[in-house]
Amino acid sequence: MSGAATSLGPLDLRRARILVTNDDGIGAQGIRLLAKIARSLCKDVWVVAPENEQSAASHSLTVRAPLRVARHGPRRFAVNGTPTDCVMLAVGQLLGDRMPDLVLSGINHGGNLAEDISYSGTVAAASQATFMGIRGVALSQISRPQHPVKWSTAEHYAPDLLRRLARQDWKRDVMINVNFPDRIASAISGIEITNQGRRRQIERVTESFDPFGEPYYWIGSPRAEGSTRRASVSDIDATARGAVSVTPLNLNLTDRATAAKLRWSFR
Ligand code: MN
Numbered sequence: 001m002s003g004a005a006t007s008l009g010p011l012d013l014r015r016a017r018i019l020v021t022n023d024d025g026i027g028a029q030g031i032r033l034l035a036k037i038a039r040s041l042c043k044d045v046w047v048v049a050p051e052n053e054q055s056a057a058s059h060s061l062t063v064r065a066p067l068r069v070a071r072h073g074p075r076r077f078a079v080n081g082t083p084t085d086c087v088m089l090a091v092g093q094l095l096g097d098r099m100p101d102l103v104l105s106g107i108n109h110g111g112n113l114a115e116d117i118s119y120s121g122t123v124a125a126a127s128q129a130t131f132m133g134i135r136g137v138a139l140s141q142i143s144r145p146q147h148p149v150k151w152s153t154a155e156h157y158a159p160d161l162l163r164r165l166a167r168q169d170w171k172r173d174v175m176i177n178v179n180f181p182d183r184i185a186s187a188i189s190g191i192e193i194t195n196q197g198r199r200r201q202i203e204r205v206t207e208s209f210d211p212f213g214e215p216y217y218w219i220g221s222p223r224a225e226g227s228t229r230r231a232s233v234s235d236i237d238a239t240a241r242g243a244v245s246v247t248p249l250n251l252n253l254t255d256r257a258t259a260a261k262l263r264w265s266f267r
Pocket of ligand 1: 121
């Protein structure tokens with residue numbers, strides 16, 4: 001890794017090495033599909049993913065327990081850890097001397113929009129790649145509870161989208177967050193470059209009582225997405241109107257405007 005360069009040049013996908021991971025676990029339908037998509041782009045595809053579901057694991061890292069790797073096949077490994085662990089192990093051990101050129105995470109069962117980005121294990125794997133100087137893309141298929149997931153929408157749009165992203169010059173601190181709307185492919189309005197949205201309210205906590213009268217709490221409940229403005233360019237709004245949302249995320253969280261203001265007032 002040359003730390004000095006501020007961007008990663010365009011990638012020749014046919015000669016690339018791709019690492020595929022996720023947070024839903026190595027057996028999930030979404031990662032099988034993503035590996036298939038990756039193999040349609042290049043020959044050198046590796047899958048290193050959590051043994052079990054790690055959704056909402058965010059960027060957690062296992063540092064107080066041993067990690068074990070199970071080989072599931074050629075270039076295919078399961079790890080008893082988080083998505084971040086998987087990227088670290090893949091790059092540090094399993095892939096040998098050659099780094100991946102691109103890390104694809106997903107395809108998540110469910111969207112990763114707005115505040116979800118902070119909790120998402122899917123996004124964390126792609127951001128871990130970015131921290132290591134590798135291009136990272138998180139992909140999520142939005143779905144509704146008790147409805148079949150429209151995987152064919154992601155399958156239809158992802159290959160060309162990834163080819164187009166690979167041709168770009170990538171800023172080093174930036175990863176790409178992709179969300180496919182809950183619509184069939186023929187009903188998709190297009191691809192929109194969006195901003196991270198913000199929901200009107202954060203997750204609700206529900207209180208209930210167990211058979212012994214003790215309270216218990218459940219985080220998360222079905223919620224209305226609540227768009228802010230019409231024609232807004234947020235990930236929430238774009239997917240609500242049927243577009244594939246592509247959001248570049250800067251992983252340097254400094255707010256430059258506030259820093260400048262504080263420097264002024266702390267003089
Ligand atoms: Mn998940």
